[in-house]
Amino acid sequence: MSPQPIFAFVDLDDSLLQTREKCRQAPLTEAAYDRTGAPLSFHTPAQIALLELLQGASLIPVTGRNLRALRQVRSPRFSSYRITSHGALVLGPDEDLLPSWRAGLHHQASEWAGPLAEVAAIADELIATERLALRSRVIDDLGIPVYVSIKGPPVELSLLAERIAPHWGTGVVHSNDKNLALLPPFADKAAAVRHVMAEIEDTVEAPPVYIGIGDSLTDLPFLRLCHFALVPQHSQIQAQAWAEPGAPG
Ligand SMILES: [Mg+2]
Structure with missing residues (x-):
């Protein structure tokens, strides 16, 4: 061995x-x-x-x-x-x-808390105005807002992904099947x-x-x-x- x-x-x-x-x-x-x-x-x-x-x-x-x-x-x-x-x-x-991850994370997370809340609000607005059968929420991990998760039928998700991408500048849009996640650069x-x-x-x-x-x-x-x-x-x-x-x- x-x-x-x-x-x-x-x-x-x-x-x-x-x-x-x-x-x-x-x-x-x-x-x-x-x-x-x-x-x-x-x-x-x-x-x-x-x-x-x-x-x-x-x-x-x-x-x-x-x-x-x-x-x-x-x-x-x-x-x-x-x-x-x-x-x-x-x-x-x-x-x-x-410990070696903590300081960098806290710095980045405080920088991105605002943009995450803003893009989550835009997602909620798009879901309501387009009458999409999707559920959106900001995911917390150990009390830190880490990303926006949106779930629902793939066709509606890809429509939302297209509309929301311009609002999510340097972040990544992860999309697979019934899940969409708006990831800040630290995720x-x-x-x-x-x-x-x-x-x-x-x-x-x-x-x-x-x-x-x-x-x-x-x-x-x-x-x-x-x-x-x-x-x-x-x-x-x-x-x-x-x-x-x-x-x-
Ligand atoms: Mg997987």
């Missing part, structure tokens, strides 16, 4: 677990729950097999979930770093902000992964090996930082990168 420690940076939703209607295999294993404790997301048998294969690696979530929603994930379990809210927060195994999965890699390299003796797992186009920048990247079938990345020409997505 290689003495090199293996770290897997893993997106969660639609990579390692998903809602029941998106599962293309059975039987399903419960993976995450809603606030009432009802199962909301599941593993397919292929995902269970993949997680077994990764047992020799330290799994680090790189997720759009905030810490509260990450705690609703019961499988897989995490014992190392955690990256939440699309990279806005970098936490240690104790679920506290990494950056690649920057967070790069930061954790530097922390890891300060503590391990042998050079670490990095595996990345993700499904969304906005996962690509952090996947590029890894030695290997794993992309699920039927994902947004696959549809864009190597779907058969003319095949439905």
Whole structure:
């Protein structure tokens, strides 16, 4: 066996677990729950097999979930770093902000609190005037406003995305299926992964090996930082990168 420690940076939703209607295999294993404790997301048998294969690696979530929603994930379990809210927060195994991340985050978050509230108000206004069946809210993580989440039918979301993009200057518009997120520049999965890699390299003796797992186009920048990247079938990345020409997505 290689003495090199293996770290897997893993997106969660639609990579390692998903809602029941998106599962293309059975039987399903419960993976995450809603606030009432009802199962909301599941593993397919292929995902269970993949997680077994990764047992020799330290799994680090790189997720759009905030810490509260990450705690609703019961499988897989995490014992190392955690990256939440699309990279806005970098936490240690104790679920506290990494001291080395805290100062930069607080500076950026106070700068972006105003613009986030403003773009959320514009989104609410567009939803009301266009009569869109969408729900918008500012997501907080550890009390810090980190991004605007808008959920609803994909067609209405892409209409809103088009209308809102001009109001979201240097921010990123993440859009995949029934989710749209307006991300400030400090919610950056690649920057967070790069930061954790530097922390890891300060503590391990042998050079670490990095595996990345993700499904969304906005996962690509952090996947590029890894030695290997794993992309699920039927994902947004696959549809864009190597779907058969003319095949439905
Ligand atoms: Mg995902």
